[in-house]
Amino acid sequence: MGNISRKRKHAVASAVSNLPLAKNETVELIIEDLSHEGNGVGRYEGYTLFVPGALPGERILAKATKLKKQFGYARLMEIVEVAASRTKPLCPVYRRCGGCTLQHMDYEAQLAFKRKLVEDNLRRIGKIEGVPVHPTLGMKDPWRYRNKAQVPIGEEEGGLIGGFYAQRSHEIIDMEACLIQHEKSDEVVARVKEIASKYGIRAYNEETQQGLLRHVVTKVGFATGQIMIVLITNGDKLPHKEALTQELAQVIPGVASIVQNINTRKTNVIFGDTTRVLWGEEYIYDTIGAVKFAISARSFYQVNPVQTELLYGKALEYAALTGDENVIDAYCGIGTISLFLAQKARQVFGVEIVPDAIEDAKRNARLNDMDNVTFAVGEAETVIPQWYEEGNAADVIVVDPPRKGCDERLLDTIAAMKPERVVYVSCNPATLARDLRILEDGGYRTVEVQPVDMFPHTNHVESVAWLKRI
Template structure:
């Protein structure tokens, strides 16, 4: 006999008291009313609020705060003037100590939800934070628009298509803000047209600025809807005059109706094609479209945590799967017997080979997937002792999990940007003979709800 479904006993528009128990994965407060989960944007753990249901489904409700009965001692005033509109940050109203504590709990919740692992029995460390958790992002990507005839640049508001003008983003490196604001003014002065998404007309779509924290180089990339650049020479003269420190000006053409920022064609308008940046002792050359970690200060801490977890003695064969331009592999290469890496993007492998050669590091780089190369190398008599994985938010492919279980490396170091997929993948690897030994959360993006983690799994 079928059991009737439990219906949510909350109605849209209903007001009710709620105690916030935890922080959700998107930075929202989580509480329970009549045993149903309620998500409340802006509420903090430990707070008692009166809220109003704004959306109700059969699994959960979302609500907004009507009034506070008890505020968290960690609540603070967000310093950004457009914090409530922008949607780029979620936690500016929470003290930084509170952010680090709650991010560790978000990782804990994921493992409680998807596994039966007792985290008290492993090395579960406190979140590694920043000394200065502001102005840390090395790349700014601002959409361009018009408001009352004035050129604006910023981000779209949460869950809407309203463009919020951001004169100064306080999580961006201050130089990227300066470049964006100056370019906006030059575009206004020269009357260069701005792209209108609805009409699919106009020239300038996005201003992308990247800064080398350690080299002081600036790269300006203009994403345009057309290749023909109106008043190009005048524009470049003004950039050179007003922003003499810019070392690279790039045009990227994206004529498609798409939410993707970059198109396929890139043209160097002036200066260098690539920006130079350093991580530790390593130098990297970055094209406008190349992926690179957005917080170089925390990246070094993240890679140090991965290297520590790998526990290399100089006797291990190491694989860096999802290697990109080779950053993590190069970071651990001095302690590896041999390093082999792969990535599905051919350009990334070409860059990785150059980066390794520039630092006199001998390594093998192949285009393709780890699930192809690991068994192939094993047949050739080469076996991985340690595999480092740094997958996208979707986590590891099931085929790679199966391959790892079949090829039996001694240790897997998993660098994760999504606690939920990390926990699910650890559960699957546990079934194949691996045991979680340590978890290290790292705060790569202060003021946001995102948290990275480094997990160490060892073969039983």
Template sequence: MKKNDKIVGTCSGYTKEGLGVVKIDGFPLFVKGILQNETAEMVVTLVKKTYGYAKVLSIKEPSKQRCELKCPVAKQCGGCQLQHMTYTEQLHFKKQKVQDVIDRIAKLDMKVEDVLGMENPWYYRNKCQIPVGVDQNKVVTGFYRIHSNTIIDTNACAIQSETINEVLSHMKELLQTYGNASVFRHLLIKHAFTTGEVMLVWIVREYPFSSMKEMAEDIVQRLPYIKSVIVNVNTRTDNVILGEKEYTLYGDSYITDAIHNLKFHISSKSFYQVNPVQTNVLYGKALELAQLSGKETVIDLYCGVGTISMFLAQKAKKVIGIEIVPQAIQDAKENAKMNNIDNIEFICSDAASYANKLSEENMRPDVIVVDPPRKGLDQITLNSIIKMQPERIVYVSCDPATMARDLGIIKESNYEIKLVQPVDMFSQTNGVECVTLIERI
């Protein structure tokens, strides 16, 4: 087999990214846009020693799980990988993705729960970071073509909230009118679903810049629900989006949202789950699995702005939240005060150092909740958690593979993995969140 060969084959399954797997005489080809059990004519685009890639030329036998693309640039944009699947098939894919790593990496003999899906899997994101460019004197805004720095120009996105799309459309028009788009790197827009408030962050190369105040007045007059306009200055040459210096042009430096009966201040740099509908589901499940009676001391590692911590505090005796980002800890403290919650202590520290400190002090919490970044738990944090011997560990994860790796380590230390519950936080994409219950034997 070589590049540009035309072949016909049938998809037998999916990679973790959602690519179809087509085997030709046992040789696997990874193919974008094909569904399980579909037969297609393809052209080989790349051949490696043990695998290759191919592109669909035509579908010979379409699956009943195939659907029309909702977004006109879905094939070019790298943001949504699963729009060609029905939502039922997306949930099937995500469950299998989690089951695969539980079997292969964690080496656990257990069945993953069905994915908790959405009633409406569109227009759900409350945050977007949109690159801005200029092409032949025309302002372009959109997401990058996959594996490139080329912006796919678009005025709307089918997974961003419709309010965010409206803000983007007006900003694009204003950037063209004022002629200052070349100063902009990104637009960051945050939308609080419960209150309707919007934060607009201009990520720029210099400050001040031409027509800055006039444009802020213009956008707020057009869209009164914008409660905060912030200029973030980023002069870096790498792909880090936010710079260090910020200036508030209009309103406050935060917007306010709510989950259940809890209010949260959200700043430009603070972490907040991007799917508010499913955040209720995810955090509700985490609280359920923590099995709190009001007598427990709980440690919440990677607590962010304190969202999970405050859920837990309503049912626990005491919660200690740990987070390395100073702005997030400041937000967390303000959030606890705003909600009249006084049984939380927030600590600004990296998880590994503070977990190690607590373990050396012979801290014995009843429950530890972790919500680590994509890379999962490092060895120091894992060792410290195991040394503290909590009755239960609730592991929230955005990467099933690193979670499975950590579960494989934890299970060797007198702990049993009781339940793995996937939650669809990122519909139309190949991402999946999980919440897992681990109990001491």
């Protein structure tokens, strides 16, 4: 195939699949847009190609790597004309890692892309036109924003390595620094590798299921400076436990908790069921705004506390509480949004399917001396309809669902309960648009939407939407 003419290539491709190009063929493209994944979008003779690393406005040469009936993927080979939005990635392992898909794009352009992503989904999926989508709220310094790191551990030449998985593989690439993680996380991982190696602790091997240390998880309280180290092990016994933990606590300032989590299953899931404190406390603490939170090894806690304060502040603004309202917080997690709302509501009812999260939520309410919050375990789509049947109405309902969005039963219940306002916090513009359409058909109007950049240099965007009863 490599020796036949371009015309012959097209004839072969057309005969096989009616496509205008063949696999491994290099073509010239003008990049017109970005996909929701952050890939460049170009068209060759009407056929759509997605090109990772390419930016709108660029003229490129791209090699077709995977072709489907309606679209395909190509590898960026050469940039003939460079977009003004292109910038040099700061991370030395950016290309190999794949964690930050937009680091080659100027930050202001990233924010504009994320706003457009929300607008496009509202129009295309939700059929919602004319709703103001405000400029994305970004960070003054969009680096070192993650308060949590989960680092797989491996071995190389007799020593421990830890870093990230190479794209589309489970090959661990050793790493000294991740520019979106808190600097303390880099220090913790480096010290654990060094000290555990000194004591002869072996890394877990996925293929043989032998070895002990699987992952190191770090959590950092941005406001308090407290650090938690979680050692995830393939077994109950941790050799030299006392010496290891004492040395870690001595060499890393700010360590308040060292925890072991035991996971002996043959799984990609990071945490196992058993957790025990090896040194220090069970919890570390952090604050978002005026609210204090206790964070355990298994607690879900927003990974970007700086932007979380903006996100929840906007949710509180849209809720427009005066102190007389009953508020329901669906998918409440450990109570982060609930406690923000409780500062200004008469009563807040939170519901979450994970029992441990509800226990954390109750603990956090006590920690903040808030007695106007009630938490319940269960599916939001089951518990809230029960509350409604029991006569518990809500003036405002706040939802913060997972990426799959809200269950339709919950949306139907919201429409039946007829709260004056609905505040929808979303991590997925597509399911946000779908659910806003359902709520609008149920008697609500979307007033405005505010995107928030919780994860700079990635294609992810959070949004807060305000809906009003009509």
